[in-house]
Amino acid sequence: MSNVERQVERVKRNMKKKITALALCAILLAPYVCAEAQQRKKLPRIGYISNNAGPELREKAFLQGLRDLHYVDGKNIHLEFRYAGRSEEKLKVLAQEVLKLQVDMIVTTGSIVTRAVQQATRTIPLIMVAAGDPVATGFVASLARPGGNITGSSALSPELSGKRLEILKETLPSLSRVGIFWNSDNPATARAMEETKVAAEGLRLNIQSLLFRNEDDLEKLFSTTTRKNVDALTVMRGGTGEEAMRRIVNFAAKGGLPAIYPWTEVADDGGLMAYGISQVDLYRRAAIYVDKILKGAKPAELPVEQPKKFELVINLKTAKQIGLTIPPNVLARADKVIK
Numbered sequence: 001m002s003n004v005e006r007q008v009e010r011v012k013r014n015m016k017k018k019i020t021a022l023a024l025c026a027i028l029l030a031p032y033v034c035a036e037a038q039q040r041k042k043l044p045r046i047g048y049i050s051n052n053a054g055p056e057l058r059e060k061a062f063l064q065g066l067r068d069l070h071y072v073d074g075k076n077i078h079l080e081f082r083y084a085g086r087s088e089e090k091l092k093v094l095a096q097e098v099l100k101l102q103v104d105m106i107v108t109t110g111s112i113v114t115r116a117v118q119q120a121t122r123t124i125p126l127i128m129v130a131a132g133d134p135v136a137t138g139f140v141a142s143l144a145r146p147g148g149n150i151t152g153s154s155a156l157s158p159e160l161s162g163k164r165l166e167i168l169k170e171t172l173p174s175l176s177r178v179g180i181f182w183n184s185d186n187p188a189t190a191r192a193m194e195e196t197k198v199a200a201e202g203l204r205l206n207i208q209s210l211l212f213r214n215e216d217d218l219e220k221l222f223s224t225t226t227r228k229n230v231d232a233l234t235v236m237r238g239g240t241g242e243e244a245m246r247r248i249v250n251f252a253a254k255g256g257l258p259a260i261y262p263w264t265e266v267a268d269d270g271g272l273m274a275y276g277i278s279q280v281d282l283y284r285r286a287a288i289y290v291d292k293i294l295k296g297a298k299p300a301e302l303p304v305e306q307p308k309k310f311e312l313v314i315n316l317k318t319a320k321q322i323g324l325t326i327p328p329n330v331l332a333r334a335d336k337v338i339k
Contacts (some may be wrong), residue, residue, distance in 0.1 A: 065287030130153035162199025182236035237262035267313035
C-alpha cells in the first residue's frame with residue numbers, strides 16, 4: 001500500500017471516529033434538549049388586560065406580588081400585558097387577542113374590563129381585581145362560592161361614598177354644594193351614587209353630578225365646574241382610571257377646590273384627602289390567586305376577597321396650597337398625615 005493510500009485510510013478512520021463521537025453526543029444530549037424545549041413550552045402564560053393607557057402603579061404592585069411568590073416573567077411564567085385605554089371596543093379586540101395566545105388565565109382590572117373579557121370566555125380562569133359588585137354584575141354566583149370561571153377581589157363599598165361626604169362636611173362645616181365625578185359605564189357606580197344621594201340628604205348637601213365617560217368629557221366638565229357652582233369635589237371609584245384621577249387632582253388643586261378621593265394612594269400623589277382602600281394592596285394580592293390557580297385551584301371554589309380595612313389619608317401640603325385649614329378633629333381621625 002502506497003503512502004498516499006495509507007494517508008487516505010487514516011483520514012477515513014478519523015472521520016468515522018468523529019462521526020461516531022458526534023452521533024454519541026447527539027444521543028446523550030437529546031433528552032436534555034427536549035426537556036429544555038418542553039420546559040420553555042410549558043411555562044404558564046398569563047394575560048393581563050387593563051383599561052389604563054399603559055403600565056401604571058397597579059401593574060408594578062401586581063408584579064411585586066408575583067415576585068414575592070417567586071414568579072418572574074420570562075423565567076417561570078410568561079406575562080402578556082394589554083392596554084385598551086378607555087375604549088370598550090378595543091377591550092373586546094384585546095380579549096380575543098390574548099385568548100389566541102392560549103393563556104392559562106387572565107387578570108382583569110375592574111368591572112368594565114372583567115365584563116368585556118367575560119363575554120369572550122366562560123372557561124379560561126379570570127382573576128378580577130377591584131371589581132365593583134361582582135354578584136350584581138353577574139360575574140359570580142356568590143362571593144363565598146363564585147361558581148364559574150371568575151374569582152379575585154371586589155372593591156365593593158358603596159357606603160364609603162357617604163362617609164366621604166361626611167368627612168368633607170366635617171372639614172368644611174359651611175359646605176353646601178358638592179360636585180361628584182363619576183363614570184356611568186361602570187355597573188357598580190349606580191349603587192354608590194344612590195348611597196351618596198341618601199347621605200347628601202342627611203347632611204343637607206346639594207350634589208352636582210359630574211358625569212363622564214372619556215377624557216373629552218372630563219375637559220368639558222373642567223371648563224364648566226368652578227368654585228361658583230361647587231364648594232368641594234368627590235370622586236366615585238368605579239371607572240376612574242389613574243390618568244383620569246390625576247387630571248381631576250390637578251384640576252382641584254388649580255381651582256382651589258377641596259376634594260376627597262376613593263384610593264388612599266391618590267392623597268400620596270397630591271390629592272387633598274382620600275378615604276377608602278389601597279388599590280396597590282389589591283393588585284399585589286392578585287398574585288395570590290395566580291399562584292393558587294397555577295397550583296390547581298378552581299376559580300369556582302376560590303372565595304372573592306372583599307376589602308376589610310379602610311383608611312383616611314390627609315395631605316397637609318395640598319391643604320396649604322389651596323389655603324385650607326384641616327380641623328383638629330378631622331386630623332385626629334386620619335390614619336396617615338402627609339406633611
